[in-house]
Amino acid sequence: MKHQNQVVLITGAGQGMGQSIVRHFADAGANVAAVDINPQALAATVDELNGWIEGQIIAITANISQSDSVRDAIATTVEKFGRLDVIINVAGVGSIDTFIDTPDAHWDKVIGVNLTGTFLCCREAAKVMQSQGSGSIINISSTAALTGEGPSHYCASKAGVMGLTxxxxxxxxxxxIRVNTIVPGPTNTPMMADIPEEWTQQMIDAIPLGRMGESDDIAKVASFLACDDSGFITGQNIAVNGGMAFI
Structure with missing residues (x-):
């Protein structure tokens, strides 16, 4: 299988997009380190999948906005599987704030998880991958970074991820080491549940393909970027948004 024996670390693995990506890679034979800050959600994901997937999955509870926690998660992965071939930085947060009324704490949290967390995961993964002479780093941004249609802290954090890449x-x-970013449009995930229904419909109306994305749409692109089929692709921000915006 395409990812047979690959070692893949996936953050934000407890729900939504991260959970789907864990399922996709494990079913394709990868050994997966599933990382999330929520141990209960993470345990449920791993318990569900361990009965039928081809690869192995281990659960690691970590806060990606803290460098010590990130280092420990990567060290645990390497200790278990012997190497690290791919890291997929999915974990992200958001909140609905107008710019003028954005509390400092909300700004710090969104930037801390979405941008600083991605930076920390990239940095620590790269140290391992440099010693191996190979690796694929896959970051997750958002079409909001292109359009500005979203809270300022979220748009800024996701634009930062594209520049970091x-x-x-x-x-x-x-x-x-190859580094690329997937730039999803509106996607059916738990994060979308907090957005008012009329806003969601406006998003769908703005998508030429006429539907929201699904987590599997993102997982398939991550699969491509993680394997040798994309061996001459690096530094790219790849829009997966149904034609909503272009890079």
Whole structure:
């Protein structure tokens, strides 16, 4: 199978997009380190999948906005599986705030998880991958970074992820490490449940393909970026948004 024996670490694995990506890779034979801050959601995901998937899954509780926690998660992965081939940085948060009324705490949390957390995961994964001479780093941004249609902290954090990808892809290429970002449009995940229904319909109306994305749409692109089929692709931000916006 395409990901047979690959070692893949996936953050935000307890629900939504991350959970779907865990399922996709494990079913394709990968050994997966499923990482989430919520131990209950994470345990439920791993328990559900361990009965039928081809690869192995381990659950790691971690806070990706804290560097020590990220280092421990990656060390646990390498200790268990011996290497790290792919990291997929899915974990993200948001809140509905107008710019003027955004509390400092909300700004710090969204930037801390979505941008700083992605940076920390990329940095610590790259240290392992450099010693191996290979690896694939896959980040998750958002079409909101392109359109500005969303809370300022969320749009800023996701735009930062795209810039981070371009920079570190250049720096890490000589080490055999590829870095790319998937840029989803509105996708059916638990995060969307907090958005008012009329806003959701407006999003769908703005998508030329006429539907919201599904988590599996993102998982399939992650699968492509994680394998040798994309071996000459790095530093790219790939829009998966039904034609809602272009990069």
């Amino acid at each position: 371009r920079s570190i892809a250049r720096e890490l290429a000589s080490s055999g």
